[in-house]
Amino acid sequence: MQPQEHRKTPARLALRLAFPSGWGWYVRLALLAALDAVIIPFLIQLLRDGQYVFFASVAVGVLLINIVSLVERAYPARYLLPGLLFMAAMVVYPMLYNIYVSFTNYGTGNILSMEQVIRQLEAQTYAPPDAPRYRYEVFENARGEMTLLLAAPDGELLVSVGQQVVPLRDVWGPEAVGLEDDPDFRLDVVVDDAGNIVQIGDARRLERRDVLQRLRSLQELRLEMDGVVLQMADASTFRELRPRYTYVRSENVLIDNQTGVVYTPKDGFFTSPDGERLLPGFRVTVGFANYVRLLTNPAISGPFFKIFTWTFVWAGASVLLTFTMGLGLALILNHPHMKLKGLYRSLLIIPYAVPGFIGALVWRGLFNTEFGQVNRIVQALFDTTIPWLQDPFWAKVAVLIVNLWLGYPYMMIVSLGALQSISPELYEAAYCDGAKPWQQFRYITLPLLMTSVAPLLISSFAFNFNNFTVIYLVTRGRPPIAGAITPAGATDILISYTYRLAFEGGRGADYGLAAAVSMLIFIIVGTITWFNFRFTRALEEVDHSA
């Protein structure tokens, strides 16, 4: 509790709210300064890497934090901002990014940006057949650091300094000029009576057999000399490597230095005039290509429309089955003379409390065709077995049964609540008018129930529309649809199809196509919810409570 102030006039109170004093203000300033100090170098780094969207998002977030903390008029925003930032970053931003990805070729083989691909390709080297060869000798000091002495074809001696190779006369002897970035750099070189160099700096020359023991680390060496790379060619020589590709920024083409072929960027790949593509590819926007593929390429659209239809059947049947069973049980439990009501309700509610993934995995075992318990019962009753997870039809029945088990308690709870809110007087009146039980249900219970339950049914539909857990854990979306070139199964719903496109494709991930599918789900779910708003009063609530 803060120390209480004794001057309580409203004017002072207002003043206090507007200009808070005391140490709290300084603590806040210090925390803000610390935050900014951490974030600003990070922002600069993002800008350097060309991550403009990421940069802008973080910058706006931090700016908002600063404004809201410092400006007194933004006081309510201090309570809102923490939650809203998370929501913006983890819900809104991914949604918008999803739109962008659906218009790109993002996926296996096209993961990197064009800049990154150019950098990768330019790092590749090749050895021209006429590449000059350099004989070498190895020197090593007590710490195991190696220095190389190389002899160019024209007889000039070169020495390695770190990764660099420089002429020996630059760093030793009367004409020494040092290194480019360190003119005072000199090496002590010891020459023996026969005129052989035996020591460079603190590194002594190695005998031939000692050199052979170091071949592995010598092979990994890449030495640089005036823009060319030197690499070991065989046990006694190094040779020059040249960069394989050169990117010409002004013309936006990539030239192969070995063959002279000119590659131009096309559809996310550097492509030669005769259509050859360089790997890896890069991300580009491809317009509506993903949507067009989804709707017109028969090997993709065929399975897609099957999945599309099944998703609606699945969500609709799930709601219908769970609601029928839930309402039925609720009507029985709600009967005035029913005994053990509380116990029954608690027992029937249990599947709802079981984590969904456990229920799904357990049922998957029970539906096992060869030794599952379900087939044991089927065997005992009908003397046959059902290929639950192998046959498209029975696999669909199986997932619906599992979802009925998981979902009916919710409908029961909801219906019980709604039934209890219906006034008993209505039934008494109906009874006096001679209405039969069915008529009472049809003309009193159901309509009154529906007004409160309908919105919940619609949200249940929307929920099951994307009920990935049950589908994926019970059937993995299988059995596969024949002839599909994307991973697609008979029990796959749109969201599990999206997931498999993105993360389980046989030929790699296809984030672009996956994002396009989820965009379609966005639209469908949005439409469903729009209808829901016409039933529910959620929007009016905003008006009333505002």
Add this chain to the structure above:
Amino acid sequence: MWGHIWRHAVIWLALCFTFFPIVWVVSASFDGTNTLVQQSIIPIVPTLDNYRMLVREPRYPFFTWMWNSVKVSGTSAAISVFLCALAAYAFSRFRFRGRRTGLFALIMVQIFPQVLAVVSIYLLLLNIGRYVPWLGLNTHAGLIMVYLGGAIGVNTWLMKGYFDTIPRELEESALIDGASRFTTFTRIILPLARPILVVVFILSFIGTYSDFILARVLLQTNDKLTLAVGMNLFIGDQYAQRWGIFSAGALIASIPIVVIFLLLQKQLISGLTQGSVKG
């Protein structure tokens, strides 16, 4: 009389359906044969071996997964309760420009579950991980952050509704006595709103504990997995070989949740029926 019997018969039929998997799982967890093939409803050789194996199996660290699940769900539920309470307090007590738009935006955003953007969330964390490794893919902090984002909408609405029922006079007198706004929030509103805080905490705990897809996509190494991902990996297609151990694990993983749920069913149900769907 017949009506009675008929009603109880239907209930018992539903109970059979409800307990069918449960009975088999309980039985398998005590069955020494450890396979789906020979299992009988009452284990022929009752044993605790399956539970012992669960502790010992080194390649499938069940209790590490369980701890990961509890840690991730507990942390994200606790933080989200706090964030939602803050936001709900502002919506309930302050009058500011954009308030109605804000409330409206909360529902609109909530319409679209995060699952739909799972590809983008994956790519987002991949990118974040390049700069802040402890928030990237395969980190619990990253996963918690994703869950936090998804939990704000519905829960803020639930809490705002509750806060609206708390009389303002209590705070006003405290304000006159010199308490700051934030003090009235922590000292007056939060204690009075404890029932809804508990409900939101437990609902979001159960929600994240049961989540499969986000955890599956974002977590990668064995030691980081949550129960949902780990148990799916463990059982794979090996129902014939691992049924017993799996069943023991399934029971241990669900009993705490079921018990909490049954103990607090009244409060939880009222929260659930106001719009939150178990995910």
